[in-house]
Amino acid sequence: MSVPGILAAVVGDPAVAELPRDTPLLSGGLALDSVTVVRLLAEIRTATGVDVADLDLDLDALATIGTLTDFVDAHGEQRDGGPG
Amino acid sequence: MTAVAIRLVKVVVWDLDGTLWPGVALESESLPAPYPAALAALDTLAERGILVSVASRNPAEMGELVERSALAGRFVAAQYGWGRKVDALRRIAAELDVRLDALAFVDDDPMERADVERTLPEVIVLAPDEVADALSWPEFDPGPVTTAARSRVDSYRQRERRRAARSAFDGSEEDFLRWCELRATLRRADAGDRERLVELARRTTQYNSTGVEFPGGEAVVLSLADRFGDDGLVGVAAVSTSDGPEWTVDLVAVSCRAGGRGAVPVLLTGVARLARSRGAGRLLVPCRLTERNVPVRLGLKQAGFTAAGRTGGVATYALDLTDTPTYPGWITVTEQL
Numbered sequence: 001m002s003v004p005g006i007l008a009a010v011v012g013d014p015a016v017a018e019l020p021r022d023t024p025l026l027s028g029g030l031a032l033d034s035v036t037v038v039r040l041l042a043e044i045r046t047a048t049g050v051d052v053a054d055l056d057l058d059l060d061a062l063a064t065i066g067t068l069t070d071f072v073d074a075h076g077e078q079r080d081g082g083p084g
Numbered sequence: 085m086t087a088v089a090i091r092l093v094k095v096v097v098w099d100l101d102g103t104l105w106p107g108v109a110l111e112s113e114s115l116p117a118p119y120p121a122a123l124a125a126l127d128t129l130a131e132r133g134i135l136v137s138v139a140s141r142n143p144a145e146m147g148e149l150v151e152r153s154a155l156a157g158r159f160v161a162a163q164y165g166w167g168r169k170v171d172a173l174r175r176i177a178a179e180l181d182v183r184l185d186a187l188a189f190v191d192d193d194p195m196e197r198a199d200v201e202r203t204l205p206e207v208i209v210l211a212p213d214e215v216a217d218a219l220s221w222p223e224f225d226p227g228p229v230t231t232a233a234r235s236r237v238d239s240y241r242q243r244e245r246r247r248a249a250r251s252a253f254d255g256s257e258e259d260f261l262r263w264c265e266l267r268a269t270l271r272r273a274d275a276g277d278r279e280r281l282v283e284l285a286r287r288t289t290q291y292n293s294t295g296v297e298f299p300g301g302e303a304v305v306l307s308l309a310d311r312f313g314d315d316g317l318v319g320v321a322a323v324s325t326s327d328g329p330e331w332t333v334d335l336v337a338v339s340c341r342a343g344g345r346g347a348v349p350v351l352l353t354g355v356a357r358l359a360r361s362r363g364a365g366r367l368l369v370p371c372r373l374t375e376r377n378v379p380v381r382l383g384l385k386q387a388g389f390t391a392a393g394r395t396g397g398v399a400t401y402a403l404d405l406t407d408t409p410t411y412p413g414w415i416t417v418t419e420q421l
Contacts, residue, residue: 026382027257034290034344034379035181041375053375057391057399059382 001047003069010040021066029064037062044068050075092287093208093223094182095160096129097173098122099191100140100150103212110142115153125215126158133229133236135180138162139172139189160240169196170203179247180240181340183289183376188224190215227286228279235316242313243341249312261414264310266345270354271420273303273320281305281320284337290379291319291343293336293371294398302326304358304421306351308342318342319351323359331359333369336380346412348383353409356387358421360405367403368392386412 001009008017011030023029025037032040045051050072052061061071101108105116118126129136137159140146144164150156161179163172169191177184185206191197192212201209210218218224246264253260273281278300285298299322306319319338325331333355338347356367369389371381374397384401388409392402403409411417 031257033178033181034340034382035178035183037382038183038290038376038378041378045375051375053378054373054397057373057394059378059385062382 003044003072004065006043006047007040007065007068010036010043019065021064021069023065025062025064025068044072048072048076091185091223091289092226093134093188094186094287095135095137095176095180096125096188096190097137097139097176098159099169099193099196100138100142100146102192103190109146109149115149118155119212121216122212125219126155128219129224130158130237131229132224132226134224134226135160135237135240137176137180138164139169139176139191140164141166157237160237160244168199168203170200173200173204173207179244181243181344186289188218226283228283230280230283239313239315239341242315246310246312258412258414261345264312264345266308266310266415267418268347268350268415269307269418269420270304270351271307273305277303277305277317277320280317281322281337284317284320284339285335288337288339289376290340291336291338291348291383292377293369293380294334295372295377296335298322298337299324299334304351304355306338306342306347306354308345308347310345315339315342319347321351321355323355326359326362329363329365331355331364331367333367336369336371336384338380338383343379343383346383346386346415348380349387350411350415350417352384352387352389352403353411354417354419354421356403356405356409357419360408361421365405367405369401369403370398371401373397373399 004017008014025032041052055075056071061068098104104122105118107116109115126136142164147162147164161176163175173187173189177187184204188208188210189200190210190212197209200207208223250260281298301322303320303322305317308315308318319342321333322335323331324334359367369384389401389403392400
């Protein structure tokens with residue numbers, strides 16, 4: 001499943017999957033609370049194998065829907081291309 | 085430094101009919117008297133500062149009956165309705181801002197227990213006759229319990245009022261915090277704070293940098309209040325190296341009810357200003373790279389920290405102290421450093 005799809009499932013609102021890429025995830029945008037952010041990252045790790053919390057030390061990927069999608073896509077591809 | 089491995093239960097969610105009291109309340113003239121053992125367990129949980137909630141297959145009116153009974157004021161974020169208990173537990177965790185693995189669930193119905201066990205394996209699931217025994221498990225032992233912890237139910241009620249005000253408020257998060265008249269006090273920890281700080285270190289997970297026991301020594305503590313009430317001491321930053329050009333914060337621990345209101349950046353800005361006034365050029369905060377403490381890392385980021393390196397599962401975040409760090413505009417800070 002795509003990052004916007006996972007996000008929509010976690011917040012329980014299908015319309016979220018259709019929001020613009022530049023929508024901020026935190027303040028000034030979706031304003032996800034801390035529990036939801038933690039759940040979102042856990043769901044992404046389960047679905048894609050990409051552990052954002054471990055890979056992105058400064059958590060820059062959590063800026064917008066687009067930055068998180070790109071981060072997960074980039075690291076997911078690396079993983080697929082690697083051995084095993 | 086010892087890592088705390090045991091997760092602590094913060095909320096015990098009770099079924100009502102057949103669990104908290106015998107029979108089916110809706111079929112009775114008045115609410116049945118609770119089982120003495122259940123009542124004793126509720127008292128023990130309250131003494132330990134563990135919250136209790138409800139997931140009951142009953143109409144919402146049952147909640148009003150409970151709040152007019154001898155059980156009034158006991159439960160927070162109670163859920164009534166005919167949906168799955170799994171969803172009720174998720175809503176309770178979200179409303180109280182705790183993770184699912186901080187929940188325990190008590191139900192006399194084996195089907196309900198099986199559904200929760202299968203769907204939410206992180207929740208501790210108990211039959212009513214297992215509760216007394218479970219209360220001696222380490223998961224139900226928060227260690228020393230302070231007055232602040234005992235008043236936790238009041239504090240969560242404040243939060244429910246704050247949450248209702250937030251959803252009615254038409255404006256940005258920062259405007260809302262300003263409207264709340266959020267006030268922080270920063271001061272050095274003294275010997276009288278020790279029990280509360282040990283407890284804070286153990287109970288916090290989302291806003292906890294390293295998961296170690298409170299190390300003692302020099303520490304800055306944060307108290308928070310707003311128009312809805314006074315939360316008291318809700319955050320600590322324990323500093324191990326407090327002389328020389330680099331200070332290191334061994335532990336940042338902030339209660340989750342304060343973390344959601346910007347307490348982490350305010351606390352660390354206070355430590356940074358103290359370090360700078362004593363000649364330090366850089367403030368370092370080691371932080372475990374777990375999923376569950378991502379919120380404390382977002383707080384570090386808000387305070388201007390960036391990653392300076394990593395060793396295994398621990399990253400070190402650094403803040404340059406060339407310029408004096410300033411507090412966010414949406415909070416009034418009293419410094420007693």
